[in-house]
Amino acid sequence: RRPTVFAGALSSYVDLRSLAIQVVSEEFQLYVEKKNVIDTSEDTVVDISLHGKDGVLTQVQMPLALLQSSCVLLSIWSEDKKNDRDSAYIEDLVAILMKSRESEENNINQTDEIEDIGGLASAKCVKTKRSVIPVESWVMLAKSRSDFIAKRAALAAPTTFLPRLLLCSGLPRASLFTMIHRLGKLGEKAVDRDKTFTQLLVPSASSEWDLGRLGHRREVTRKLFGRICAYSRMYNLVEVDAEDAISFSFVEWLSNMCLSSQKSTKMKVKKPKVAPAAIFASIESAKSLFDKLPTNTPDCNEIATVTQMDADTSDMTIFVEFKNKEVILPPNSIAEAESIEDFLRHTFEDNKPDTLDEWLSRTFLDQALPVKRKRGQKVKVTPALGNEELSFLLLQSYIQLERKVEGIASTLVKWIPKLTSSHGSPKLWRILFADGQKPAFMWDNLASRCFQIWNHEHMAECRQWMLSEDTKETLDLVKVVRFLIQASSFTAIHIESFEDLPVAVEDSTWGRTEETVRRATGIALDCLLSQDSEKRLRSRSDPPECLVLLLLISRLGRNQVQFVSRAIGKRLENDSNQGRCMLLLSLLRIYTYFPLSMNLGAAVLRSNLMEAVEVSADDWLCWRSPLDDSMQDMLETALSNMTSQRSIQTLIDTAKKHPLLLLRKLNQIENILEKDAAVVHSQVAGEKVGLIIGQGLNEPLSASASGHKMRLSVKHWGYSYREHVWWTILDVLSAVPNEVIFQCGLKMGVLDLLGVYLRLVLVQSQLRTKIDRLAKLKERLSEFLGKFKSANPKAFDLWMASSNSGLPSLGATRNILVGCGFLSHQQAMESVKKTYNIS
Structure with a gap:
């Protein structure tokens, strides 16, 4: 339905275009040979007469989407593509849908085939009998990048x-x-x-x-x-x-x-009779x-x-x-610098992209073979204009144009990457990466094309120039960042495994010196602050290019991570609120991806990370960290029935070193506690280790059914739990620093986790068990609540005034605390007065 968008996507990705050409051509052959059968009751079935190999028209029914796809592929095909297989497929499609290549060699006066109703012009809907090839498709075919296809379309339309x-x-x-x-x-x-x-x-x-x-x-x-x-x-x-x-x-x-x-215009004088x-x-x-x-x-x-x-x-x-200017002939040799400049100036002013393309093709693609010389004979070397110098002249001539025309721009996008594939020059790079070039889309396409075609040596030279101290020009930061990402040879940030990640040779050398890291980090941060990228910074899978560059630098080693974090810290001291938010998000992303390389001993860095978590707590939970899997394994081991003190201590040590990453698991910990206290109809022998089972004060109940008496025991959530699981989680959370768990943790699920503990204690307080072990759990929970009150009293008062999602009928949380024995009635009344400002 949007052929222009489809054509743009296929033009950008060569492999995807080749695959589409192969699939469409093979499908056409199947329909021509009538090996595919289609349901004619559908509205998208087309009846068309196709040209066979013997030149005989064959009536075929096929899907409309296949025909539309062929039109798009023919419109974007260019004669300069050197893939023989794709060229053969395209020729087959043209032979089937338009005319054979032999007919094009004949004189254009042969019009006996112009009104041929076969091919695309004969395509009609099976149901409505109306033509299905719209005028938009004919426009795309007539403007095809291939002169041969464009001419065939003009004949077949x-x-x-x-x-x-x-x-x-x-x-x-x-x-x-x-x-x-x-x-x-x-x-x-x-x-x-x-x-x-x-x-x-x-x-x-x-x-x-x-x-x-x-x-x-x-x-x-x-x-x-x-x-x-x-x-x-x-x-x-x-x-x-x-x-x-x-x-x-x-x-x-x-x-x-x-x-x-x-x-005619009315005039007072009489109009004389004048011949036309x-x-x-x-x-x-x-x-x-x-x-x-x-x-x-x-x-x-x-x-x-x-x-x-x-x-x-x-x-x-x-x-x-x-x-009407004099005709300037193309120069015969690339050694004639002055004649080349004159030729380019007149060609650009007169808007002759075909003349320019023809001269470049003849000069640089069809170069003559070297002449054989006799032994000992000296050959006079004629100085020739280098490809990078010619590319500079082309771009300079384009910049000097008052009106930027599309034909010339397309020729530059085609030729400059080819001419500079192996070598460049600083003045060429200055023009290519200069800021404020118009039209922006043309320069973006040109830069992107160059990044794809330039070889490793050229990319390394340009990167060295870009990151050197001598580069004082004002460059387009977005294009510079994209180039540095492309030159790093690291294709993706989000990968399946962080273990044994190979580092390419060119990726491990360019960021080893402090000067290059400082320059690249400064470029990335300047680009970050020049744009409003907060939404993409919060996204898990769509980070902005400047953040990708910071991650690539950090990936090079521990020193690079610490350098980047210090650079962000210096920017945080001077930037505004909007810039501060984006810097904090970038710092938090780097810590999430490289937690083991960041120096958490600096108090300023820890404070910035805590502030970053408070800014983006919800988004941060969706990001991925290399420690996620290991922490998940430690939790499962420490909370299993076969746990050991060593595994618990390992989890506690991790909570001290990386408390922010542990708090990301609060939602999973809450689910573990909910499941542990749920009613299970049958217990496996191994799952009864440490299990505390409660019973109602009036149980067992007596009942009568069909004349028989029986005893009933009522069970619901909280009647049984594994004691060591609830103790271990409290010990781990107590190991987290108070300023972290009672500041950042409030936005990451600590309050919901406390609500689960209060529900269990309230339910167990109304039951009787064989061994009263609830007192020890209440003692540990009371100590944790005391830390909460002393570390953040304001948040503690707000939490007591809020309701518990698990016990909505009891109202505020302070009522549950009174029922569990953590709060006296007098303390609850003082809390109410403080909440409602009652003296």
Whole structure:
């Protein structure tokens, strides 16, 4: 449904395009050979006549999506692609859907195949019998990057769409000449030429062009003639070779219609009878039309000397003002620096991308083989212009243009990465990475293309220049960061395993010196603070490029992690609130990924990490850390029935060293406690170790059923629990520093965990057990609550006034504390007065 988006995606990824070409071509072959059968009851089934290998049309039914995909692939195919397999597949598709390659070699005057109804033009919906190839697809095919495909599309397109295709901007020369010739031959063969051409431009026909309301036929005629005049300036139709023999009958008819539709201007003087202008009276060839076409209207009051004609004054950047300048021939040798500069200047000003592309192809792709010389014969070495110097001249000429045209830009994007694939220069890099270049999308595409094609040596040279102290220029930070990421040869941050991660050779050398690390870190932080990337900084899987660069630097070793953390700490001392938030998020991400390399002995760093957790507690829980799996294993071991004091001590030591990472597991710990106190119908022998089972004060109850008496015991959540599990979790949480657990932990689930403990104590207080072990658990929990009250009294008072999600009927948490014996009635009343400010 969005072919342009599909085409853009396939153009960016070469492997994906090759795979799509192979799949689509093989599917077509299956349908041509009738090995695939499709359900014709669906609305997306197409009936089409395809050209077989023997040239015979074969009626085939296939899905509409397959046909649309082929149109997109043909539109983005370029002749310079050197993949022989893809080229063979594309040729097969063209042979099936359009014309064979042999027919293109014939003269363009052969119009007997123009009205062939086979191929794309014959595709119709099985149900509605209407054509399924919209005008948008024909536009994409006519503007194909391959001249061969564009010409085939111009030959295969329905005649009613040809005027619409001529209204497009950016048509290649091959398809433009072909469509003009088709329409000209159509008029020559018609009995009534005016009637034939008029039917192509009436509103009923133009309504199928998908352009909205274009106006009446006269307005469409003027717009169409204006667009062809613009093409005549761009492609120099005055220089059309005689051997091409293009029929301009349709253009002659347009010019006559434009002249006849002009409105006369009322003047006081009597209008003399003047013969029509020679250009519209008789046109013998295309050259006479475009040689005598007036470009400016003279300033004169006499009606007889003024020729008025409305044309399409399109403001599109591809149509530049025609200037009659002398023709500059391409230089014959790349050693002629001055002639190359003159040629580039005139080519850019005249907007001749085809001339520039042809010269570059001839000069750099089809270089002559070296001439054999005799032994001992000296060869005169002619100094040649280097590829990087030529690339610099190309970009400099483009920057000096007042109007940046798309054709020239496309040529630069194609050639500059090829010319600079192995070597570059500082002045070339300055232009490529300069800040504020317009249009931005063109420079972004050019930089991205260069990063893909440059070899390792060139990438290393550019990186060394970029990170050197001598680079004082103002560079585009986003492009610089993307380049450094690409040059690091580390493709992804989120990986499956952090163990035995290999480091590439070039990745382990560039960040070993303090100067390069300081420069790269400064670039990443400047880029971070220049953008509003807070949303992406909070995301788990979509970090901004500047954060990726900081992670790549930190990945190089412990010293790099500490250097980056210190640099962020210095920025935190001076930045605003918005910048402070992004810096804190970056610091927390680095700590999450490299916890063992960060120096947590610095009090300022610990304070910044705690502040960062309070800023992004919810988002931080979704991030991944290399210690997550090991902490999960330690929890399972310490809370199992086969636990040991050593495993518990290991978990306590981890809570002291990395308390923030342990608090990320509070949600899982709460689930463990909930499950431990739940009712289990059958206990395995090994699961009864340390199990405390309670019974109601009035139990067992007596009951009678079918005349039989029986005893019943009621069980619900909290009637049984494993004592060592609840003790161990309290011991681990008590090992966490108070300023961490009672500040950051409040936003990570500590209060919910305390609610589970209070529920268990309240339920067990109303039961009787064989051995009263609840007193020890209450004693440890009371000590923990005392730490909470002394460390953060304000948060403790708010928690007592809040409700417990597990016991909503009891109201505030202070009521549960009274029921458990942790709080007296007098203390509860004082808490109420303090909450509601009652004296």
